[in-house]
Amino acid sequence: MTNSIDEIAGADFILAIGSNTTEAHPIISLRIRKAVQRGATLVVVDPRKTELAELAGQHLQLVSGTDIILLNSLVHVILEEELWDQEFVRSRCEGLADLKQAVKSYTPEYAEQLTGIPAAVLRQTARGYAQAAKATVVYTMGLTQHVSGTDNVLALANLVLLCGQIGRESTGINPLRGQNNVQGACDMGALPNFFTGYQPVADDAYRQKFAEAWGGPLPAQPGLTLGQMMDAAQQETLKAMYIVGENPVLADADAHHVADGLAKLDFLVVQDIFLTETAKLADVVLPAVSFAEKDGTFTNTERRVQRVRQAVPPLGDSLADWQIISALSNLLGYPMSYGHPEEIFRELAKVTPSYAGISYARLEQAGIQWPCPQADHPGTPFLHQGEFVRGKGKFHAVHYLSPAELPNEQYPLLLNTGRRLFHYHTGSMTLRTGLQEICPEERLDVSLQDATALGLNQGERVRLTSRRGTVISSIHISDRVPRGMVFASFHFPEVAINQLTNDARCAKSNISEFKICAVKIEKI
Structure with missing residues (x-):
C-alpha cells in the first residue's frame, strides 16, 4: 500500500x-x-453484488474482464474535460502524450457497450x-488475476497519477495483500527476480553487494515463477x-x-504445520510451527x-522455519549459526535500505x-x-485484452472465484476450527435466472465442469451474481474449484x- x-x-x-x-479484508x-459514515463517496467496481457494493453510493457492475476499458474511459473523460491535475503532471510525471493517444478511442459510449456501465455513470465517476x-484506491486480486492483470494495474496507476491523488495522506493506490505476511515475504526476497528490499538480481552492483555479505557468488539470472516451476516439473x-x-x-x-507436475518430480519436500493435500504427495514432510510457537516479525499490507x-512451546519435533532452513544449509555445506531470529533481522537490515x-x-x-532508513527515522x-x-511517475499506454477463455455454447457460464468471510485460503487452518460449524461446505452461487433455466432448486447438488476438470457442489441461488456467472471459493478440498x-x-x-x-452446470 x-x-x-x-x-x-x-x-x-x-x-x-x-x-x-468486507469478506477478504474485514478490518x-x-x-x-x-469514511462513508462521515460522508465520503464510495464507488465499487465488481461484477458481483458484494456486501461492499451494497454499501457503495455507486456500484459499477461491469462485465468481468473489462477493467482496462472502464479505467481508460475514466482517464478519457478527465482529459477531455480538463479535470486532471496539470501542475502535478507537469512537475512529477512523464509520458502524457502517449497516454492521451492510448485513451483517445475509449469514450464512455464505447466503454458502455463492452463494460455494461452507462456512459453517464462513467462520466460521474471520473468527475x-x-x-x-x-x-x-483499493484493489485486490479481482483486478490482477487476469491475462491483462499487470496492464489493469498500470491503467489504475494512470488514473491516480493523472489526478495527483498520490503522495498525500488519505490518497494513493493501495493493493490489499491476500495473506498476513505476503508483504514481508516479498520484502525478504521470496521472489525470483529480487533480493531483499526489491534489489534486482540482474543488477551487477546489487549482486556484488549480496555476494560479499553472504560469502559466495550468486547467479545473475532470475529464477522461475511459481507457474514456470510447475511447467518445468510437468x-x-x-x-x-x-x-x-x-x-x-x-x-x-x-x-x-x-x-x-509434482508427481513427476524426483524429490518433493513440503514444510508445513498440517498434512495438507500437497504435503500428502511429498517424499519428506518437515514439521514447521504456527505463528504462536515462534519469534520473528511479520510485515503487513x-x-x-x-x-x-x-x-x-513447539509441539512434538516441529521447529521454526528458520531453524529448519539453517539445519539444511549446514548439512549442505553453507554454515548458518543463527541463535535467534533477531540475528537474522540484523543481517537483513544491513543489506536492505528500507529496513535499515x-x-x-x-x-x-x-x-x-x-x-525506515535510519535508527532515528x-x-x-x-x-x-x-x-x-x-x-x-510514468504513464503507460495500455489496451484491452480479451480474457483467454470466454463462455460458448458448450460451456455457457463464466466461473468467478474468491474467498468467503469465515475461511482462509485453502482451509488448511480454518477447516480445523469451529469456523467449520458456521460455514461447513462450499455452495456454488448461481443467479435465479440461470437456476430457473436449468431447473435447479435451492441447495441442489450439481456437476460443474470446465475444459480442465469437474467438481460436485450444492448450489446457493443468489442475487449477488449476475446472469451468466457462477461464483465459488477455493477453501474446500471437497470442492477443489x-x-x-x-x-x-x-x-x-x-x-x-x-x-x-468457461464452465457448464449439469443437474445431478
Missing part, C-alpha cells in the same frame, strides 16, 4: 475495484465504512474521483521442489496440471513491520512502516511525498487468470 490503513477513513472518495473487502472494510480533495526439466507453507494442489489454477512473539533503521528494540515499542505512513523512487480454473497467464507477471473461465 502506498498509504496507511487508518488513512482510508479520512478519504473523501474511495474507489474499490476487484476487492470484496480494512471498517475504515471504509467509517467525482478527479475533483475529490482526497481520493484513495516437462521433467525441474527435478526437485521444496514447498514451504503453501498448498498449490488446491491454491493454483488448473490444479490437475499442478498435481501431475501497509508495510508495517511487527513483532511476533512465541506464546507456546528498524530493530527488535524499536519494534518492542510499536510496529514501524518501511521505508519514524517510519513512513505514506509513500511518494514530493518525489517518486524512479524520478518521475481450482481444478477448473484456467492457467492462462499474464505475460508480464506470469499470474494465472483465476477470475475467468
